[in-house]
Amino acid sequence: MRKRICTLLLLLTLCLAHAVAEETRYAQVFDRSQDGGKLTIRFLWLGEQVADDKPGDCMILTSPEGKVMVLDAGHPAATQYVTDALDALGITKIDYLVASHPHIDHVGGFPTLMDRYEIGTLYTSALTYETSSYYRAYVEAAEGIEHVLLHDGDTLMFGEEVRIDVFNPPETIDYPKDYPNGATQFINNQSLALKFTYGESTVMLAGDLYSGAERSIVERWGDALDCDIMKANHHGSNTSSSSVWRNAVSPQITFITSDTIEDLSTAKKFTRDGQQMYHTLLDGCVRVSTPGDGTYDVLTEKDRPSTLF
Numbered sequence: 001m002r003k004r005i006c007t008l009l010l011l012l013t014l015c016l017a018h019a020v021a022e023e024t025r026y027a028q029v030f031d032r033s034q035d036g037g038k039l040t041i042r043f044l045w046l047g048e049q050v051a052d053d054k055p056g057d058c059m060i061l062t063s064p065e066g067k068v069m070v071l072d073a074g075h076p077a078a079t080q081y082v083t084d085a086l087d088a089l090g091i092t093k094i095d096y097l098v099a100s101h102p103h104i105d106h107v108g109g110f111p112t113l114m115d116r117y118e119i120g121t122l123y124t125s126a127l128t129y130e131t132s133s134y135y136r137a138y139v140e141a142a143e144g145i146e147h148v149l150l151h152d153g154d155t156l157m158f159g160e161e162v163r164i165d166v167f168n169p170p171e172t173i174d175y176p177k178d179y180p181n182g183a184t185q186f187i188n189n190q191s192l193a194l195k196f197t198y199g200e201s202t203v204m205l206a207g208d209l210y211s212g213a214e215r216s217i218v219e220r221w222g223d224a225l226d227c228d229i230m231k232a233n234h235h236g237s238n239t240s241s242s243s244v245w246r247n248a249v250s251p252q253i254t255f256i257t258s259d260t261i262e263d264l265s266t267a268k269k270f271t272r273d274g275q276q277m278y279h280t281l282l283d284g285c286v287r288v289s290t291p292g293d294g295t296y297d298v299l300t301e302k303d304r305p306s307t308l309f
């Protein structure tokens with residue numbers, strides 16, 4: 001009996017130690033004290049899927065001088081993860097709120113963010129999606145907020161030193177007949193494709209592009225797409241990350257934002273030739289930062305339970 005109690009106590013202690021360690025790592029991932037002079041991106045773990053929807057994407061970026069960008073804000077059911085992260089970072093103002101495309105797992109958290117935080121400017125593409133109540137909710141919540149529509153060929157600055165080049169969608173959105181019926185792929189293919197350049201460091205974030213749009217962007221922009229870091233399009237699914245796209249962007253480090261491993265063989269493509277891959281399912285929230293010299297420092301919330309890749 002005593003032995004059993006001892007074992008139980010030991011197990012409890014180990015569990016507690018593990019929980020404390022993870023909490024500490026979460027706090028480290030969201031510690032901004034070393035962010036000055038760096039471009040930092042935090043890829044958020046947004047929990048598990050709700051009904052048939054993915055929890056989605058949310059990235060919080062900070063510029064070298066401390067401007068804040070939130071690029072997508074996940075499914076409405078995942079909003080707590082986003083507000084917890086923003087609060088852990090001590091953020092009260094979002095200078096740039098960016099929607100890659102108007103699907104629920106990307107803009108679902110927008111009304112809450114607009115309610116809770118001061119918003120500088122909203123950036124989206126021109127794509128409208130009036131039949132979606134979530135789209136209408138965030139457009140309504142955005143009333144009175146400056147709104148900038150982006151398309152390919154645009155450039156803008158994130159703070160004073162980080163340049164953003166926009167490679168998608170095209171200036172004129174050519175809606176299919178019967179839009180938005182059966183238009184999931186079309187909407188994903190209108191995702192903003194954004195390249196961030198800070199000195200020698202480069203990052204590609206391109207929402208949920210499918211391989212068809214990836215190919216046409218590569219045809220239009222070619223070598224300009226080359227980046228050190230990228231987020232795998234469409235949550236690492238095999239709809240995306242075609243070899244044409246991977247060759248054009250040719251990243252050293254890829255980040256996958258998903259609550260599941262959508263496709264193991266696609267995920268493995270990112271670890272070939274010594275390239276690194278991080279996955280929010282395995283790594284939790286992940287922070288990557290660069291002082292602009294082409295080097296990157298990565299901190300994960302969790303240690304990998306196994307080496308799947």
Ligand SMILES: [Zn+2]
Nearest residue numbers: 054056105208
């Ligand atoms: Zn998505």
